[in-house]
Amino acid sequence: MTATPTPRVTIKDVAARAGVSKGAVSLAFNHKPGLSEATRDRIFRAARELGWAPNLTARTLAGSRVDVVGLAICRPARLLGLEPFYMEFISGVESVLTEHSCSLLLRLVRTVEEEVGLQEAWWRGRQIGGSILVDFRADDPRVAMAERLGMPVVAVGHPSLTGGLTSVWTDDATAVTEAVRYLAALGHRRVARVGGAAGFGHTAIRTAAFDEAARGLELAGALQVATDFSGEAGARATRSLLTAAPPDRPTAIVYDNDIMAVAGLSVAAEMGLRVPEDVSLLAWDDSQLCRLTHPTLSAMSHDVHGFGAEVARTLFGVIMGDGAGSHPVPTPVLTPRGSTAPPR
Amino acid sequence: MTATPTPRVTIKDVAARAGVSKGAVSLAFNHKPGLSEATRDRIFRAARELGWAPNLTARTLAGSRVDVVGLAICRPARLLGLEPFYMEFISGVESVLTEHSCSLLLRLVRTVEEEVGLQEAWWRGRQIGGSILVDFRADDPRVAMAERLGMPVVAVGHPSLTGGLTSVWTDDATAVTEAVRYLAALGHRRVARVGGAAGFGHTAIRTAAFDEAARGLELAGALQVATDFSGEAGARATRSLLTAAPPDRPTAIVYDNDIMAVAGLSVAAEMGLRVPEDVSLLAWDDSQLCRLTHPTLSAMSHDVHGFGAEVARTLFGVIMGDGAGSHPVPTPVLTPRGSTAPPR
DNA sequence: GATAGGGACTTTACCGGTTAAGACAACGCT
DNA sequence: AGCGTTGTCTTAACCGGTAAAGTCCCTATC
Structure with a gap:
């Protein structure tokens, strides 16, 4: 080149x-x-x-600032296209970066190991002044990496997953609990959850919280299914959940993102079940998509754009020398819309 | 920093x-x-x-390759989050860049002028080795910019909009014509189109092609509405189109992206109209979203991921010194699904 | 045996900035 | 008058590489 x-x-x-x-x-x-x-x-x-x-390159080489931050996303490229979450997250990040005349270096990677290599190359090559790390899993190698390199990063994920790194996170456990309580309050006794990929730390957190909440409320059924976050997987999971005979069939389903909830909605329709009369659906992430369906989707909504912005702001702080810290952003709140109601 | x-x-x-x-x-x-x-x-x-x-920075400064390509997207950040198109496009671009160990420098901008300034700064600062230009409009200042700077770029858009720049484009006019012909063949005489933002060149091309096709087929009605590509706007447009009394009401609607088609679908449901019996809907871009609705959405589908990949490949060609050229990629093809049928 | 021709490295001059240290004039102070 | 300050600007080294030109030695050639 x-x-x-x-x-x-x-x-x-x-x-x-x-x-x-x-x-x-x-x-x-x-x-x-x-x-x-x-x-x-x-x-x-x-x-x-x-x-x-x-010339920014020269300026960088001469050892002053670096006005680029990195973001590597580890997910199959095709899947990514579908998830509104990331694009909204990125646009939130961008909104803050732009104020600082800073750009985002984006790369899709296949594995965490590949990401570690990439981040290291970026950092050593002074391509970036810091990085945003997302999709943490248990014992994530990126914690050690960031510490070893002394690279300013902000970890998007619960502090229990991100070690000593500065983290920005939403309290998913509380949100899941709220979701389950809400459905239980409506009268649902059989609630299911279509969760994300098992490898992700936040999935594990939500899974545990769901179990606990169900136990606490003494629900009759609390099935959970793992997926890869794709609409297809969400549809499959929904179909298998809803094929159970009425007494065993869940009367409410919680989804880990909105695209799967949309898929679930159409599966219900395809199976002749009415939403919310026969089954209630509750989405997560709440992009505009949830307001475009019929019925509209109730969701655990949080401001993904603002979340991205907060991450970027925190990263600037770290780059400027702020000590490690934990920055919770508002817990997703329940936004009831047309897809949830008491069971018949 | x-x-x-x-x-x-x-x-x-x-x-x-x-x-x-x-x-x-x-x-x-x-x-x-x-x-x-x-x-x-x-x-x-x-x-x-x-x-x-x-160290890539030093390597760049020393005047050899630059392994970063730029992409500035000029659209309100919040809107972007919703459009599956860009994320899929980017993931296609990334898939090729990755093979070349090349990264993408992404930035959202507010205006074309801002983009011109940014691209120029990137180029002069040797931050990028080339750039991908998207969303062309008539008399786009970026054509002159690229020529003035001698910067390797590939323009995503019809050659009539991109001047002498190397371009990669889909034949939207033909695709629109096919869409209208198909609906007419089903028996529709009143067809409407919910188009994209008026400023964009490709919107103008589709608008003209739609008009011409409707005239050629002597359709009784061929209304077109401009939107900002958002689901909300799509819903509004659909609502206003469908409130006309039956003889004037369109029996088929073509959308400029899939998110608006999804919105249209739920508006129809909300208004008590059945799809496709009462009104047929045809989407554009065909992300997985179209297969997740009920009924599934018929769409003018094209391989957005492959499109992005082709753009990246072409850019590498330009950087390597290929002369300017026009690279058409396959015309979107009609994929009939559940949302289109003959009118009652 | 002098010369030419390579192969294998090293030297050195950039690339386009930043920054510590130095030069120089004007000024205030004892 | 002598001397330390300040303020303003220049010099030169450096960042971490690349690449053209140079050095050195070994071998083939006439």
């Missing part, structure tokens, strides 16, 4: 035009003291006339 | 350990001739032992 040669204007040209040294130009552009207002003006004028802006 | 200091191992350390000069290490790592096998081995061993990988 060779770059096409272009006559690029450098700091030297600006210095020459302003009649100063390149050091002076550097001082001016970094708003550092040691220059008279007059010279500063001349330098900025010269730069403007030449259309010059500092 | 300051980088935390970390003892980084550099080419010098590797050179010292292997007992050679750093020039030799550079030769070895770039697979250039002029080194004996024995030395090469020693160098690689030393590098492995120290866990060294070339």
Whole structure:
């Protein structure tokens, strides 16, 4: 990959035009003291006339800031396209990065090991000033990696999974409990949950919380199914749950994301079951998708955009030297819509 | 944004350990001739032992390759989260980039002007080796920009919009025509289209093609509505189209993306109209979403993932010096599912 | 035996910035 | 007058690589 040669204007040209040294130009552009207002003006004028802006690569190499942050997502590419969560999360991250004239370096990887290698290469190569780590699993190798490299990162995930790293997280356990309590309060005794991929730490947390809540409420049934987060898997899981005969069939199903809930909704329709009369459905993540279905989907909603923004803000903090900390963001709250009601 | 200091191992350390000069290490790592096998081995061993990988920033500055490509998307962040298209497109792009150990620099921008500034800064700053330009509009300033900078780019859009730039595009006009013909063949005489944002070039192309097709087939009605691509807008548009009394009411609606079609589907349900008996719906882009609704959505489907991959491949070609060219990818094809049928 | 031609490395000059240290004039103070 | 400050700007080293030019030695050639 060779770059096409272009006559690029450098700091030297600006210095020459302003009649100063390149050091002076550097001082001016970094708003550092040691220059008279007059010279500063001349330098900025010269730069403007030449259309010059500092070369970020050189600036990075020279050891100052790095205005790129990394994000590697470890999920099959095709699956990702479908999940509104990430795109919304990214757009939240971007919204904060943009304010700092910072860009996002994105890469899809196949395995955690591949991600570790990538993050390390990025960091050593000074490609990034810090990184956002997502989708934590138990004993995640990225905890050790970040510590070993001394790389500023923010871990998206529950502190129990992210070791000593600065983390931003939602209290999924509480949210799951709230969801189950709500359904129980409506009168449901047989509740099921279509969960995410078993490998993920947050899935495990939700699974445990669901079990506990069901036990606590002494529900008659509390089945859980693991999926890969895809709509197809959600549909399959729903179909298998709903084929049970009425007394055993769950009267309410909680989904781990909204795309699976949408799939579940259409499976119910396909099986001739009415929502919410015959079965109640409750989504998670609550993208706009939940408001576009009929009936609209009740959901455990949280502000994914704001979540991403908070992650980015926290990362800037870490880069600036803030000590490790745990930043909970608001727990997902129940937003009842048309897909939940008391069982018949 | 300051980088935390970390003892980084550099080419010098590797050179010292292997007992050679750093020039030799550079030769070895770039697979250039002029080194004996024995030395090469020693160098690689030393590098492995120290866990060294070339610093990409320095490599870039020294004027060789740049292994990052840019992508700026000009759409309100919140809207983006919802559109499966981009995430799938990006994952297609990524799939090819990954093979080349190349990363994607992503940024959301508010206006085309902002994008022009950003791309220019990226390019001048040698942050990127090339860029992917999307969402072309008539007289797009990015055409002149790319030519002025001599920056390798690939334009995603019809050649009539992308000037002399290398472009990758789908033949939307033909696809729209096929869609209308299909609906007409089913017996529909009143067909409507819920289109995308008026500013976009591809929207204009589809609008014109729709008009022409409707005229050619002498349809009784061929209304078109512009939206911002959001589900809400799609729902609004559908609602207004379907409130007309039966003789004037369209019996079929074509949508410019799938999210609006999903919204349309639920509006129909909400209004007590059955799909496809009372009104046929036809989506565009065909993400997995279309297979998750009930009824499933007929769609003009194209391989968005493959589209993204082709764009990335083409960009590599341009960077390697391929002349400008026009790369059509397969025209979206009609995939009939459950949401289209002859009108009653 | 002098010369040419390679192969295998090393030297050295960048790339385009940052930054610590140095130079120099003007100023205030004893 | 002599001297330490300040303020303003320049110098030069450095960041971590790349690549052209140079060095050195070994071998083939006339």
